[in-house]
Amino acid sequence: MFALATSFAFNVNAQNATQAEIILSQTSGTLSDGGVACGDSGAGTTGDNYYFRSYKLSDYGVTGPVQLKGITFNVSTSSGDTELQVMAFDYPNFPTGFDVTALPAPLATGTVEIDPSMVGMSVYAEFDTPGIADQNSNIVAVVFEPDGQIASFYLATAENETQTSYLASVACEITNPVPVADIGFPGAKHVIDLTIDDVLSVNDVLAQSVSVYPNPASSVLNISVPSNIQVENSSLVDMLGRKTGVVYSNGEMNVSGIAPGVYFLTLETNLGSYTQKIVKQ
Numbered sequence: 001m002f003a004l005a006t007s008f009a010f011n012v013n014a015q016n017a018t019q020a021e022i023i024l025s026q027t028s029g030t031l032s033d034g035g036v037a038c039g040d041s042g043a044g045t046t047g048d049n050y051y052f053r054s055y056k057l058s059d060y061g062v063t064g065p066v067q068l069k070g071i072t073f074n075v076s077t078s079s080g081d082t083e084l085q086v087m088a089f090d091y092p093n094f095p096t097g098f099d100v101t102a103l104p105a106p107l108a109t110g111t112v113e114i115d116p117s118m119v120g121m122s123v124y125a126e127f128d129t130p131g132i133a134d135q136n137s138n139i140v141a142v143v144f145e146p147d148g149q150i151a152s153f154y155l156a157t158a159e160n161e162t163q164t165s166y167l168a169s170v171a172c173e174i175t176n177p178v179p180v181a182d183i184g185f186p187g188a189k190h191v192i193d194l195t196i197d198d199v200l201s202v203n204d205v206l207a208q209s210v211s212v213y214p215n216p217a218s219s220v221l222n223i224s225v226p227s228n229i230q231v232e233n234s235s236l237v238d239m240l241g242r243k244t245g246v247v248y249s250n251g252e253m254n255v256s257g258i259a260p261g262v263y264f265l266t267l268e269t270n271l272g273s274y275t276q277k278i279v280k281q
Helices: 202-209
Strands: 003-004 022-025 026-031 036-040 049-056 066-078 080-092 108-114 124-135 138-145 153-155 155-160 166-170 173-178 192-197 211-213 218-225 232-238 251-256 261-269 272-280
Touching: 022 036, 026 066, 026 080, 026 211, 036 153, 036 166, 066 080, 080 124, 124 202, 138 192, 155 261, 202 261, 202 272, 218 261
Parallel strands: none
Antiparallel strands: 003 036, 022 192, 026 155, 049 138, 049 166, 066 124, 066 153, 066 192, 080 108, 080 138, 108 124, 166 173, 211 218, 218 251, 232 261, 261 272
16 A cells, blocks of 8 residues: 655755766755655555656757766655665656566666665665666656565655656556556655766767677677667778678677788767777687
């Protein structure tokens, strides 16, 4: 069943971004202890709660590739230690079709431990590996409280919001995100801010996103790119610029048939061109 935390006002220090970072927020005004969660009222625990906010990056002035750095939220209640997960998805039509029992591949994830000393505080949960997005992305920022917790946890809420706050919970039979207001809690405007790094150059994006291994290689060269980067063309040339005829297919290149030496791999992608030196053993 759903429970609502007792409401009271308090002040919270905001996350301080570095000069290159931008915090995207959909909430403002006084924060209060009015969050909602699915939980076991008898046991005094919560769990299996997904909290969502959806950020269409072009609406926030993003004009090119950016890094997804982390998520900031505010703690209103924590009766004990709670492990939370933060996630970011690129999901254009959110919430339509989004199902927490069959989550799409996230662009970025991270974890953070919450304890009672953090009540009334702003918590910045950094992604383990920054994800890459661009102005066409609709980023779904998620704070997830897994099932099986031994404590109760509630997000703080804000006085105002510019976009809808969503919630889902398998335990409460809500597998598709619904507006919090639609389940009877219009005041639960959960604070979930998204931190991005300022617009990156194409070279920065590709250098941080593309992984080519092993290097040196003897037979197969693996090329790993995230789902939002499409390889449109490729070439592998020797030191004199002569094409080897080796082609990219299904994330790899078979280099077993070329002579040992130094080569240059070039990938033409939807975000631009990427070049890396390759050694064939």
